[in-house]
Amino acid sequence: MNDYISTFYNDIYHIIDNLIKDNIIPKDFNIKKINVDFSSKSKRGDISTNLYIILNKSLIKKDFELKNYILFEFNKLSYLNKITFSNNGFINLILNDDYIFSKLIEVIKKNHEYGKIILKNKDKNINIEYVSANPTGPVHVAHMRGAVLGDVLSNILSFVGYNVTREYYVNDTGTQINILGKSLYKRYLQLLGEQIEIEKDEYPGDYLIKIAKNILDNHKNEIIKKNIKDKDIFFKNYAVKEIIKTIKIDLKNLGILFDTYTHESSIIDNNSNINEVFKILKEKELLYEGFLNKPKGEDIKNWKPRKQLLFKSSYYGDDSDRPLKKENGEWTYFANDSAYHYNKINRNYNLLINVWGADHIGYVKRMKSIVDAISNSKVSLNIIVCQIVKLIKNNQSLKMSKREGNYILIKDLLKDVGKDPLRYYMISTKNETPIDFNIDEVIKQNKDNPVFYCQYAYARSSSVINKFKNDNILNSENLINKKIDFKFISKYEREIILQIIAWPYIIFQSSTLCQPHRITNYIENLSTIFHSFWNKGKDHSEYRLIDNSNINKTISKIIWIDSMRIVFRNAFKLIGIEANEKM
RNA sequence: GCGCUCUUAGCUCAGCUGGAUAGAGCAUCGGUUUUCUAAACCGAGGGUCGCAGGUUCGAAUCCUGCAGAGCGCGCCA
Numbered sequence: 083m084n085d086y087i088s089t090f091y092n093d094i095y096h097i098i099d100n101l102i103k104d105n106i107i108p109k110d111f112n113i114k115k116i117n118v119d120f121s122s123k124s125k126r127g128d129i130s131t132n133l134y135i136i137l138n139k140s141l142i143k144k145d146f147e148l149k150n151y152i153l154f155e156f157n158k159l160s161y162l163n164k165i166t167f168s169n170n171g172f173i174n175l176i177l178n179d180d181y182i183f184s185k186l187i188e189v190i191k192k193n194h195e196y197g198k199i200i201l202k203n204k205d206k207n208i209n210i211e212y213v214s215a216n217p218t219g220p221v222h223v224a225h226m227r228g229a230v231l232g233d234v235l236s237n238i239l240s241f242v243g244y245n246v247t248r249e250y251y252v253n254d255t256g257t258q259i260n261i262l263g264k265s266l267y268k269r270y271l272q273l274l275g276e277q278i279e280i281e282k283d284e285y286p287g288d289y290l291i292k293i294a295k296n297i298l299d300n301h302k303n304e305i306i307k308k309n310i311k312d313k314d315i316f317f318k319n320y321a322v323k324e325i326i327k328t329i330k331i332d333l334k335n336l337g338i339l340f341d342t343y344t345h346e347s348s349i350i351d352n353n354s355n356i357n358e359v360f361k362i363l364k365e366k367e368l369l370y371e372g373f374l375n376k377p378k379g380e381d382i383k384n385w386k387p388r389k390q391l392l393f394k395s396s397y398y399g400d401d402s403d404r405p406l407k408k409e410n411g412e413w414t415y416f417a418n419d420s421a422y423h424y425n426k427i428n429r430n431y432n433l434l435i436n437v438w439g440a441d442h443i444g445y446v447k448r449m450k451s452i453v454d455a456i457s458n459s460k461v462s463l464n465i466i467v468c469q470i471v472k473l474i475k476n477n478q479s480l481k482m483s484k485r486e487g488n489y490i491l492i493k494d495l496l497k498d499v500g501k502d503p504l505r506y507y508m509i510s511t512k513n514e515t516p517i518d519f520n521i522d523e524v525i526k527q528n529k530d531n532p533v534f535y536c537q538y539a540y541a542r543s544s545s546v547i548n549k550f551k552n553d554n555i556l557n558s559e560n561l562i563n564k565k566i567d568f569k570f571i572s573k574y575e576r577e578i579i580l581q582i583i584a585w586p587y588i589i590f591q592s593s594t595l596c597q598p599h600r601i602t603n604y605i606e607n608l609s610t611i612f613h614s615f616w617n618k619g620k621d622h623s624e625y626r627l628i629d630n631s632n633i634n635k636t637i638s639k640i641i642w643i644d645s646m647r648i649v650f651r652n653a654f655k656l657i658g659i660e661a662n663e664k665m
Numbered sequence: 666g667c668g669c670u671c672u673u674a675g676c677u678c679a680g681c682u683g684g685a686u687a688g689a690g691c692a693u694c695g696g697u698u699u700u701c702u703a704a705a706c707c708g709a710g711g712g713u714c715g716c717a718g719g720u721u722c723g724a725a726u727c728c729u730g731c732a733g734a735g736c737g738c739g740c741c742a
Contacts, residue, residue, distance in 0.1 A: 117684070132684060135722075170722085172685065216742060253742050346742090377738050378666035388739070401668055401738085408740035415742055443669050444737035469670070470735075511678065514670060516735070518677065523691080531704090532690075538704055546701055591681065603679060606689075617706035620698080628701055665704070 085586040127174030135171040185583040189645035212437035214251040222489035230508035263318030269294035355421035398451035469516040502659040506533040510602040539609035544663035570635040
């Protein structure tokens with residue numbers, strides 16, 4: 083990372099190190115209190131810092147001339163042009179124009195690589211598991227947010243150099259899958275002319291009829307020969323296989339692909355995973371047979387104290403210990419999931435990321451506990467919980483019920499809304515905030531809609547560049563060798579340029595905090611200041627981008643416009659939306 | 666009852682992990698097209714950052730309590 087913000091941070095840290103060495107501030111000085119502000123709104127400088135305020139407070143040598151010292155040190159930094167202290171102690175700084183230009187040319191040189199960070203620990207392997215919707219029906223709204231978030235986060239993390247594995251965990255065993263198989267069998271019988279009744283817990287969706295028809299057409303003879311048990315297995319497996327197929331298609335249309343699908347059945351079939359987990363926990367004395375307390379408040383029918391095999395997750399800060407075995411001796415879902423995470427740990431990941439829906443929020447602590455336990459605290463698990471998406475149409479929130487199977491499907495939303503707005507909206511709000519997704523607003527193709535607002539900014543800027551496609555001097559490929567002349571650059575453009583060259587820092591924040599919404603905030607801001615500048619050209623010809631009478635002026639402007647386009651393209655690519663040069 | 670998350674303009678959301686006068690968009694009102702894309706721009710009004718304490722030079726941001734909303738709470742996955 084060598085953007086101007088990170089560079090300045092590093093130089094500040096250097097100064098602090100020296101002050102500690104010279105015993106002027108204490109060794110335990112908290113470096114995190116130092117802040118560098120690059121917000122273009124402050125208008126007090128290109129960047130500013132609270133360095134003086136914070137250092138002044140922690141001085142051991144009270145008579146130390148701190149102000150002069152900082153001035154002396156900052157004067158050594160070649161990229162700074164002007165240093166001023168405000169009355170309340172903030173330091174405001176203006177950057178060197180040549181420095182800014184060198185950063186801008188870097189954008190053009192690096193092009194689609196611009197914004198990549200050279201990480202210190204670049205060999206880090208990350209596994210990111212998302213969607214993992216149960217293969218009992220098509221993917222719907224509830225899965226959408228996590229799907230897009232997981233995808234964009236994967237894009238960002240691999241962009242900054244991690245080895246990222248995108249993984250989908252298929253829960254293809256257990257009670258629900260048995261019910262699914264039964265439901266499909268009923269549909270099959272129905273097609274054969276039998277009277278059937280779909281019971282309360284069974285799956286009523288039409289998609290099973292289609293699958294049943296497929297079986298009838300292709301496998302009828304084969305089924306007749308099977309005994310009851312084999313029939314159960316056949317229908318169960320067939321249902322899962324077909325449903326996963328449609329899930330893959332729906333997600334692909336949303337722009338989402340996975341590297342690996344791991345099936346729960348494969349984790350369980352091979353008992354080694356769960357046996358290993360059991361062994362480790364036993365060695366660590368984290369297992370015991372015992373009783374759980376009945377949860378207070380809510381009445382639980384048929385509550386009976388039960389002796390169960392329990393994991394001491396409370397040792398790791400969980401609210402209660404958690405059962406690993408059911409009464410009938412089967413492993414619980416939690417046990418299987420532990421085995422699955424053990425499997426992931428064994429695949430040599432340094433970091434596991436799980437993207438979950440809000441309905442799993444109660445499982446965060448126990449999952450972190452078990453990963454901590456079985457990995458000897460070597461692997462960390464980061465769980466990102468997405469709040470719900472409430473769909474609104476005609477000013478009414480759409481009611482959905484699982485039982486009636488009337489969830490809005492991703493497939494249908496893609497048809498109504500389109501991929502780009504859907505993806506954009508799913509990540510432009512930070513994951514902890516619930517989204518009110520107003521379908522009527524999102525399909526608008528104007529400034530009400532931030533996706534089109536940003537895409538339009540890209541198209542507008544492209545229209546300028548494309549004017550010079552066939553111009554030997556001014557075409558975009560030749561810009562690297564050209565020089566920007568700051569006398570043609572207005573203060574408004576300078577602001578835009580400062581935003582453009584802040585892009586690597588945005589990537590840094592977005593990747594380390596796992597917050598893709600910082601990218602959409604950033605490009606919305608970039609779009610705003612660009613549109614605003616564009617319109618200035620209407621009243622004031624000096625702000626116009628093309629000046630046929632002055633080629634050096636035009637070159638200077640085209641350089642930053644093309645750099646901005648590169649940043650837009652890179653941002654759009656990470657988000658997974660189109661960059662169209664014409665709209 | 667317990668846990669996690671949330672509460673910022675009429676609405677939808679930001680607020681850069683403690684900074685300077687709290688920001689956008691929508692909605693409302695008023696203006697800007699013989700000109701590189703008006704799918705845009707400019708201006709106005711609109712706020713006790715849920716409430717109350719605390720921490721310090723400084724709090725929307727951190728801590729505590731309270732109120733409200735969402736999700737979850739032993740054999741569903």
